[in-house]
Amino acid sequence: MSTIPVMIPWLGEEEAQAAAEAVRSGWVAQGPRVAEFERAFAEYVGAPHAVAVSSCTTALHLALIGAGIGPGDEVVVPSLSFIATANAVAYLGGTPVFADVDPASGNLTAGTVEPVLTDRTKAVIAVDQGGVPVDLDALRVLVEPRGGVVVEDAACAAGALYRDRPAGGTAQIAAYSFHPRKLLTTGEGGMLTCQDGELAARLRRLREHGMSVSAADRHAAGGGASVVETYDEVGYNYRMTDIQAAIGLVQLGKLPAMVARRRELAARYRALLGPLAERMVTDPEHGSGNYQSCWLLLPEGAPDRTEVLARLAEAGVSARRGIMAAHLEAPYKGTARVPLPATELITHRSLILPLYHSLTEEQQDRVIAALREALR
Numbered sequence: 001m002s003t004i005p006v007m008i009p010w011l012g013e014e015e016a017q018a019a020a021e022a023v024r025s026g027w028v029a030q031g032p033r034v035a036e037f038e039r040a041f042a043e044y045v046g047a048p049h050a051v052a053v054s055s056c057t058t059a060l061h062l063a064l065i066g067a068g069i070g071p072g073d074e075v076v077v078p079s080l081s082f083i084a085t086a087n088a089v090a091y092l093g094g095t096p097v098f099a100d101v102d103p104a105s106g107n108l109t110a111g112t113v114e115p116v117l118t119d120r121t122k123a124v125i126a127v128d129q130g131g132v133p134v135d136l137d138a139l140r141v142l143v144e145p146r147g148g149v150v151v152e153d154a155a156c157a158a159g160a161l162y163r164d165r166p167a168g169g170t171a172q173i174a175a176y177s178f179h180p181r182k183l184l185t186t187g188e189g190g191m192l193t194c195q196d197g198e199l200a201a202r203l204r205r206l207r208e209h210g211m212s213v214s215a216a217d218r219h220a221a222g223g224g225a226s227v228v229e230t231y232d233e234v235g236y237n238y239r240m241t242d243i244q245a246a247i248g249l250v251q252l253g254k255l256p257a258m259v260a261r262r263r264e265l266a267a268r269y270r271a272l273l274g275p276l277a278e279r280m281v282t283d284p285e286h287g288s289g290n291y292q293s294c295w296l297l298l299p300e301g302a303p304d305r306t307e308v309l310a311r312l313a314e315a316g317v318s319a320r321r322g323i324m325a326a327h328l329e330a331p332y333k334g335t336a337r338v339p340l341p342a343t344e345l346i347t348h349r350s351l352i353l354p355l356y357h358s359l360t361e362e363q364q365d366r367v368i369a370a371l372r373e374a375l376r
């Protein structure tokens with residue numbers, strides 16, 4: 001009996017062909033396919049600008065530079081997130097200030113952010129945790145009148161909807177991940193979207209060493225000495241390759257089918273899990289998730305989670321502990337300024353169930369039976 005993993009990316013021959021064509025073209029670094037992927041992604045999320053980068057972590061770093069974050073600035077983040085969210089603030093010498101989350105969605109709310117705002121708050125990173133859209137507008141109404149910026153960490157959220165529009169598309173700045181643990185994957189990779197053209201131009205320069213003219217544009221202009229670039233600020237090498245973008249273009253076309261299948265399988269979990277279904281993450285009022293992570297809270301009186309995971313593993317089901325909490329990890333231990341009860345509840349008592357495009361109903365039935373058994 002083979003083990004059912006928690007996640008498998010949905011990749012196929014089309015992606016392999018697209019990557020091979022990029023290699024055969026001879027242009028493998030950032031070039032025409034990256035530009036095409038950016039246009040297609042911007043159109044998909046409904047944002048005027050998209051800038052492809054090497055990961056969501058680097059996207060968040062650039063987004064916070066764009067938001068003007070520097071030493072001494074405070075940026076409110078959920079502790080309940082992959083640690084990259086908090087780390088991006090630390091890269092710039094800023095202070096990540098942890099806010100608690102809504103226990104149903106795992107996301108920040110105006111009510112959890114308000115208590116940790118200070119005169120030094122420059123930004124809030126609103127995470128769409130597990131692909132559940134955060135109520136971005138409620139945070140913007142709270143933060144923007146105070147001069148702060150809300151950056152959306154939409155790492156998990158490509159394909160989720162916020163007020164009937166793709167998550168991230170309306171944000172001032174949003175950052176996405178294309179790591180294989182998310183839906184759309186390019187191996188490694190990320191994307192920034194934003195509303196402002198000048199900001200987009202600056203982000204493009206920052207991802208490429210601060211160069212005023214990109215290497216691809218210089219090449220297109222005939223190369224040589226006809227276009228001389230300048231370096232006006234310290235930049236980075238956060239470029240995506242054309243091989244990744246070629247894969248991304250195929251994956252973007254498959255994204256609606258990925259979301260539909262995941263939502264179908266999540267609904268089937270809900271229908272078959274009995275009373276446990278009420279403890280499963282669900283759509284918020286303001287949107288619909290892509291079920292990047294299908295998590296549930298273990299019931300009171302259930303065995304310890306480590307025990308549940310061990311029992312599942314024995315039955316050939318690879319579930320995962322729930323979302324991590326950054327304030328419990330070494331770099332941020334002891335820095336939380338307010339109690340984070342919902343964060344700690346979710347991080348200690350949640351379980352992520354296997355959910356992926358090619359999961360069969362038979363496999364899903366095995367997961368459900370194993371879970372029932374493990375909770376006895």
Ligand SMILES: *Cc1c(COP(=O)(O)O)cnc(C)c1O
Pocket residue numbers: 055056057058081082084085127129153155156176177178179189190
């Ligand atoms: C995965 C993830 C990231 C990091 O994405 P990478 O592309 O791996 O750098 C950041 N934030 C959240 C919320 C994530 O889930």
